[in-house]
Amino acid sequence: MSAPRAVVLVSGGLDSATTLAIARADGRDCFALSVDYGQRHRVELDAARRIAAMQGVIEHRILRIDLGGIGGSALTDPSIAVPERPAAGIPVTYVPARNTVFLALALAWAEVLGAAEIYVGVNAVDYSGYPDCRPEYLAAFGALARLATKAGVEGRPLAIRAPLVLMSKADIIRRGASLGVDFRLTVSCYQPDEAGAACGRCESCRLRRGGFEAAGIADPTRYHGAA
Amino acid sequence: MSAPRAVVLVSGGLDSATTLAIARADGRDCFALSVDYGQRHRVELDAARRIAAMQGVIEHRILRIDLGGIGGSALTDPSIAVPERPAAGIPVTYVPARNTVFLALALAWAEVLGAAEIYVGVNAVDYSGYPDCRPEYLAAFGALARLATKAGVEGRPLAIRAPLVLMSKADIIRRGASLGVDFRLTVSCYQPDEAGAACGRCESCRLRRGGFEAAGIADPTRYHGAA
Numbered sequence: 001m002s003a004p005r006a007v008v009l010v011s012g013g014l015d016s017a018t019t020l021a022i023a024r025a026d027g028r029d030c031f032a033l034s035v036d037y038g039q040r041h042r043v044e045l046d047a048a049r050r051i052a053a054m055q056g057v058i059e060h061r062i063l064r065i066d067l068g069g070i071g072g073s074a075l076t077d078p079s080i081a082v083p084e085r086p087a088a089g090i091p092v093t094y095v096p097a098r099n100t101v102f103l104a105l106a107l108a109w110a111e112v113l114g115a116a117e118i119y120v121g122v123n124a125v126d127y128s129g130y131p132d133c134r135p136e137y138l139a140a141f142g143a144l145a146r147l148a149t150k151a152g153v154e155g156r157p158l159a160i161r162a163p164l165v166l167m168s169k170a171d172i173i174r175r176g177a178s179l180g181v182d183f184r185l186t187v188s189c190y191q192p193d194e195a196g197a198a199c200g201r202c203e204s205c206r207l208r209r210g211g212f213e214a215a216g217i218a219d220p221t222r223y224h225g226a227a
Numbered sequence: 228m229s230a231p232r233a234v235v236l237v238s239g240g241l242d243s244a245t246t247l248a249i250a251r252a253d254g255r256d257c258f259a260l261s262v263d264y265g266q267r268h269r270v271e272l273d274a275a276r277r278i279a280a281m282q283g284v285i286e287h288r289i290l291r292i293d294l295g296g297i298g299g300s301a302l303t304d305p306s307i308a309v310p311e312r313p314a315a316g317i318p319v320t321y322v323p324a325r326n327t328v329f330l331a332l333a334l335a336w337a338e339v340l341g342a343a344e345i346y347v348g349v350n351a352v353d354y355s356g357y358p359d360c361r362p363e364y365l366a367a368f369g370a371l372a373r374l375a376t377k378a379g380v381e382g383r384p385l386a387i388r389a390p391l392v393l394m395s396k397a398d399i400i401r402r403g404a405s406l407g408v409d410f411r412l413t414v415s416c417y418q419p420d421e422a423g424a425a426c427g428r429c430e431s432c433r434l435r436r437g438g439f440e441a442a443g444i445a446d447p448t449r450y451h452g453a454a
Contacts, residue, residue, distance in 0.1 A: 065292040070336050097335035100375045104331040108324035109297050137374040144367040148327045153358045 003029040005115035006161070007106045010034050010060070012047030014186045014208060015164055018176035019121035020055050022163045025179055031113055032060040033106050037067040037098070043196040047187040054182060063105055067095060099132035103141050103160070110158055111149050118145075119161045125168055138162050169211030177217055184220045197224035230256040232342035233388070234333045235284070237261050239274030241413045241435060242391055245403035246348035247282050249390045252406055258340055259287040260333050264294040264325070270423040274414040281409060290332055294322060326359035330368050330387070337385055338376050345372075346388045352395050365389050396438030404444055411447045424451035 006028035010016045023030050032052040036045055045062060052060035099122060106118045122133040131137060142160045146152040164172050176183065188208040189198035198205050200223040212219035233255035237243045250257050259279040263272055272289060279287035326349060333345045349360040358364060369387045373379040391399050403410065415435040416425035425432050427450040439446035 061297075063293060063297075065332075066290060067335060070288075070290075070332075070339055095335075096338035096377070097331055097375060100331040100334055100371065101328070104324055104327040105292075105297075107327055108294060108322075111323035112297055131377060131380045132375045134374070137371070140367070140371040140374050144327065144364070144371050147361070147364040147367045148324060148359045150323070150358055 003027055004117070005029045005031060005058075005110075005113050006117040006119055007031050007033055007110045007113065007115050008057070008119040009102055009106055009121065010048045010052055011121070012044035012051065012186065013121070013188050014176065014181075014183055014211075015121035015123055015172060016048075017051045017055075017121075017181050017183070017186045018172050018179070019119050019164060020051065020057070021176060021179035021181045023117075023119045023161070024055055028117065028119075030055070030057045030119075031109065031115065032057040033102075033109055034060070034062045035102055035105060036062050036064045037095070037101070038065075043192050043194070044187050047185055047196065050185045054185060061109070065101070065105075067098070067101065070096065097132070099130075099137070100141070103145075107145055107149065107158065111151055114151070115158070116151075116156065117159045117161050119163070121164050122162050123164045123167065123169075123172070125166060133165075135162075135165055138165065168214070169207050170214035173211045173215040173217055177215070184222075188221075193224045195222075195224075197222040199224065230254055231344070232256045232258060232285075232337075232340050233344040233346055234258050234260055234337045234340065234342050235346040236329055236333055236348065237275045237279055237287070238348070239271035239278065239413065240348070240415050241403065241408075241410055241438075242348035242350055242399060243275075244278045244282075244348075244408050244410070244413045245399050245406070246346050246391060247278065247284070248403060248406035248408045250344075250346045250388070251282055255344065255346075257282070257284045257346075258336065258342065259284040260329075260336055261287070261289045262329055262332060263289050263291045264322070264328070265292075270419050270421070271414050274412055274423065277412045281412060288336070292328070292332075294325070294328065297323065324359070326357075326364070327368070330372075334372055334375065334385065338378055341378070342385070343378075343383065344386045344388050346390070348391050349389050350391045350396075350399070351393060360392075362389075362392055365392065395441070396434050397441035400438045400442040400444055404442070411449075415448075420451045422449075422451075424449040426451065 006023050008020045008023050008030050010032040034048040124134045138160055146157040188204045190202040190204050191199045198221050233250050235247045235250050235257050237259040261275040351361045365387055373384040415431045417429040417431050418426045425448050
């Protein structure tokens with residue numbers, strides 16, 4: 001008998017690598033989905049490939065979609081600078097409706113695979129400025145998924161699993177470390193260099209570095225420049 | 228003062244052409260969005276271009292995304308035949324999570340544009356076999372949109388408008404005709420030839436032809452073959 005199937009969204013970052021490790025530890029047959037959405041730096045997708053391969057997924061697909069053509073974020077639009085200090089409100093690194101697009105694609109693949117779960121590494125604690133990382137958003141997507149799919153209509157609803165949603169960065173790092181995640185493979189930086197080394201200055205780098213410190217685990221991240 | 232902005236999903240079919248005409252009649256500045264999702268026939272996208280141009284949209288964007296890479300539907304997978312007779316249950320022409328993916332993309336663009344509405348031509352009467360065409364599905368997407376976006380969080384929720392959802396095909400045709408929609412520009416067929424002529428035999432052709440008959444309006448569709 002085969003294990004239950006799950007689609008896992010894998011971005012190349014620390015959070016999704018840990019989420020994939022949790023899905024594996026939950027005994028799921030994992031199908032990793034990454035989205036090439038016109039992000040400025042392709043090193044994220046290279047990281048996603050290495051993470052998926054290392055963790056023994058059944059299959060890894062990378063879907064291309066040009067969200068950069070829609071614009072509106074410092075992560076896809078080169079004319080918007082990546083900030084190095086936190087600002088009030090929703091940050092410019094927010095990509096409009098990104099998680100909704102990603103979860104919709106995961107839903108499509110889950111339906112084709114007959115998977116009963118989608119695992120996603122969203123986190124509401126450190127990134128509370130992003131509306132689509134909150135528990136109430138995930139609950140609304142779960143409700144949508146039950147109505148949106150053939151499986152749901154036929155009585156096999158699809159569950160959205162976000163095991164990190166209420167964890168601190170330090171807790172995520174401790175959990176990932178306990179599951180053997182190789183954090184050297186992951187990229188969190190909003191502006192890495194071409195070799196994947198992190199800037200050490202953007203908000204994502206600050207959160208990551210702070211998380212390793214708080215977890216009492218040595219930070220294996222390669223930094224470039226004066227950071 | 229400029230008119231309120233709306234994103235309108237335009238597929239190239241009769242329903243979305245009528246929906247766009249309704250949004251224009253509602254006084255909206257319309258931004259047409261089409262999705263190149265690996266559908267077998269590109270004549271739909273050519274039709275979408277002509278419809279958007281004829282109806283004076285502010286801008287028309289075509290986003291590419293390879294749903295064919297996910298498979299599972301006769302509309303994107305050449306190994307699945309398009310049926311010519313209605314079958315029980317959800318038809319093989321159903322593209323997994325298609326409307327969820329399309330609405331998610333529309334949501335992203337609406338957020339960047341500051342649009343307050345998304346118009347979509349889904350219809351629950353003739354296509355009741357598709358789970359993501361029902362009013363309860365649309366309500367769930369509306370609830371998601373309120374939680375998913377910066378605009379929603381800041382108190383400017385985005386509304387999903389589906390003016391056709393409970394109309395018969397004949398009613399849609401009458402409404403479109405009254406608004407001056409040129410139905411010759413639209414393509415409904417699941418297997419048109421390269422010039423855009425319809426087969427006359429697939430379920431979509433049957434519904435369209437029956438709609439013109441019931442509306443008492445001459446069917447301007449070009450048919451190929453023995454139909």
